[in-house]
Amino acid sequence: MKVIVIEDNILFCDYICSLLQKADFKTMKAHGLAQAKKMIRGSIHEDDMVLADLRLPDGESTALLKWMRDNGYMHPFIMMTNYEEIHSAVHAMKLGAEDFILKPLVEDKLLPAIRKIKAANDTFSKVIYERRSASFCELNQYIHLVAPTDMTVLILGNTGTGKEHLANKIHRRSLRANKPYIKVDCGSLSKDLAASAFFGHVKGAFTGATEEKAGYFLEAQGGTLFMDEVENLSIETQRMLLRAMEERSYRPVGGKQDRRMDVRIIAATNEDLFQAVAEKRFRKDLLYRFHDFTITVPALQNCLEDILPLADFFREQSCAELRKEVVGFDGPAKEMLLGYSWPGNVRQLKQVVYAAVLICKGNLITPDFLRLKQTETDAPNSAKKKKIDKCLQKDEKRNIEQIKTAISISKGNLTQAAALLGISRPTLYKKMSIHGISK
Structure with a gap:
């Protein structure tokens, strides 16, 4: 992997690059936003990351971060700031930056921050990146296109093809990457408790509800909810999910007020859901709601x-x-x-x-x-x-x-x-x- 270092102070930029090179990281330098955009368009690879000073001669690097995310570049982004600029760094985190580092602490904090991000990426990513077949290259292109959107994605594929890995990849390449990623195994949800599991409940809503429960939608608020094995959902649960997805709101079991839902949904199944619709095991309207964008994972x-x-x-x-x-x-x-x-x-x-x-x-x-x-x-x-x-x-x-x-x-x-x-x-x-x- 390489780190694209964006810093207008040439001496400090050289110092940062030397620090990274001694730790066996490749580097590229840019001294402004325009140069950085050109470099990212032409030279960035999937496992690279960006390290940028907040203030640059032609603007703030928060604008670069927003441009990257808007154009589908979901690479890890670390911002360097001075003490008085911490509020801007917090704003950068909201845009999707992985971390911010105070410039006086760069020598101590930079390498651990990069290694932490790299370690988090490696185990998951390498399984995906090792796949170079034509079918998987096409699939990766689809992921690159759909990840930055808020479209609901349905992932189809046989058991063991890596549907969960791909759902995780879509989340990590999305504008919601710094928000929660919640996985739901729909096959483990009972019909009676599914509403509480998804929407939460208030204290006393039913026998055994001794305390308030958040529910998957609240846990995933602002982020992504991955629903695996959706074919196992009961018809009643499907009805409740469809209503929540269409109205972008839901009500906890026993609650009196609706809650706004800001969640991107990714669903996965190894079944033919059209056949399940024909057999009246799956709602046709929910299937089409899931069908914003469909990805089929090829068999090995x-x-x-x-x-x-x-x-x-x-x-x-x-x-x-x-x-x-x-x-x-x-x-x-x-x-x-x-x-x-x-x-x-x-x-x-x-x-x-x-x-x-x-x-x-x-x-x-x-x-x-x-x-x-x-x-x-x-x-x-x-x-x-x-x-x-x-x-x-x-x-x-x-x-x-x-x-x-x-x-x-x-x-x-x-x-x-x-x-x-x-x-x-x-x-x-x-x-x-x-x-x-x-x-």
Whole structure:
């Protein structure tokens, strides 16, 4: 990732960039709003962030922040201020800035703030960013377009495809990113308690209501409410939700006054809701209310290019958690991963890789450790075999390029190269040996 530093004091800007570069962050400099906008349009990537001084020669950076959010740039934004400008920093936080730092405290506060934001992004983001198939690139473009709006989004997809990850991504790229993100598992709500769960209740509203309860809508006020497995909502609950969504207000159970609702709703299901409408299990008017914008998540078996990068990500993640050093998958294991149908999608892939790392006895995961039961339907036809061969070649090239780039950047220092790759030095040696890479 890189940090775009926007500061008109050239010496202070150089100092900030030097501080960041010593911590292995790439930097780019801008000295005003116009230059910053041009740089963001042409050079910003999805995992980059912006660090800006409040007062610049051609305006305040709050205007830049608003411009970014209005144009769909939802990148983390940190503002630098002096003591007397704290009120403006608070305003920036309301616009969606992640943090503000007092300039006299930059040396002590900046790196921890950036690392905190980066850590919060990494675990979630990497699963999404590792997906480079054409289908997922198109899906990411849809997310980029819809995230800054307040449109209701319906996410469709089979179990295990990552619908919740995508809902989270939409929220984090939205203008509500600094507001609450509340998840509701609709499958766990009983018909009798659903109204109280969504709208809250006043004390004494019913037997057992010994104290006031806020409800999901109040908890999500100003932010996003993610409703997972919406097909499980009772018809009565659907009716109440439809009324609240249409009137933008609701009344707590037992209450006497309506409350204004300022909540963006994202819903998800693995069912065909039109079929549910035909079977009178789902209201047609609520379905169309959810249909402001629909995103369909492709099944993993239809995104062959994503399988090996995701498997590598889960391998690295599981190695860290299980304290093991498994450097990769051998050729037959990769072919097995690519040839399998993955009925459980990304969730199943993660489970299979974690189990394989746990029981792996060497440096490489072999087919035996994957423990996948191949069936005749998994046997690839000639067209799929060509795609598998292409993915294997691309994966080999990707791994070699990553290692060579890290070694080049670190000027041959293998300890630093390993750190850049997020692995230990012995693991790097093993990877270099597997791919035939010399220092």
